[in-house]
Amino acid sequence: MDQRGYVLAVGRYPSTAVAVPEARAIAARAYAPYPWVDHDTVKLLVSETATNAVLHAGGGGFDLICHAPYDGAVQIELHDRSARHRPSRRAHNAWDQHGRGLELLDLLAPGWSVVRTMTGKGLIFTVRATAPYPAMINER
Template identity: 35%
Template sequence: MNHDNCVPRKEWEVPFRATPREVPALRRITRLHLTHWGLLDVLENAQLCVSELATNVVKHVGLGAPAVLAVCMNGTKLHLEVQDPYADAVPILECAGTQDEGGRGLELIDAMSERWGVRRTSTGKATWCELATALTSPHGHVQDHRVSRADELLSSYDANAACFMRAGVATLDQAAKCAARLIVDLLCWTQAHGLDPGSLLEEAQESFEVASIGRNR
């Protein structure tokens, strides 16, 4: 399968007001989008960076200030930024003392991201950071031997699936339907051999969850 364009990752934005109650909502939205993008390896760090970027606006720009969370890919890096209309309130990285309650937001961003910065915009400024991912192309998927095995299996299982997968992104949905048919056939195989399909699904789900936890570490 051509992996370069199999997962379209279109830039998205979320306007919000700079209040503490908005921060958990931004984290949830980020989690949903990045899960859909298959970027589980950077999920936790991305949510923390979004929290700190948004909280920075609340603390240093002003409660209720209009802002925008914008997320996109910059090559294989995940680009996160929060835009606000106040160009003069520029965040500065300072080493917080052990007794300091504040000043740690940008330290966290600096530690978790490959790079970060502030840029002027036509309407104010944008504070941004970029996280490294395990991708080899902006719209491909994370390299995983289990995913590669599934690609090969689907290609040999269904001639149509092989065509879909060679074609790439435009027919990913059809390839997913072939994957669903394969799962059904495997459950029928299980039942035909006197085994319990439900137990097989439970075992597979448990194994998948363990694998997912391993990818997130």
């Protein structure tokens, strides 16, 4: 998605396990007024990316930015304070409970990206509408 809607919600979180459900709840509330947004996908991907930030970014916390719907999609950013630890794929077997976050992003938010920032990196993903959305919702 080349253009983002205005910012609906921003949250700053410490690198702790309790931050993950808090970030997920913020995203859920931000998109609750939009019935055509795939809320389950948004919550799952926020959980996955926030968990990765907590486990692999080396501390320092993370920020979540939820953009308003634009052109039938929503864009979400998760920024952490580590430029060193870029997401990487892990080998896993069918019984592993970890290591599938990037596969989920590939499947549910194709085209996701990682960008370097002045303070670390940002993982950006887009979730497309799962149902027809009114044309008037093209918010800027």
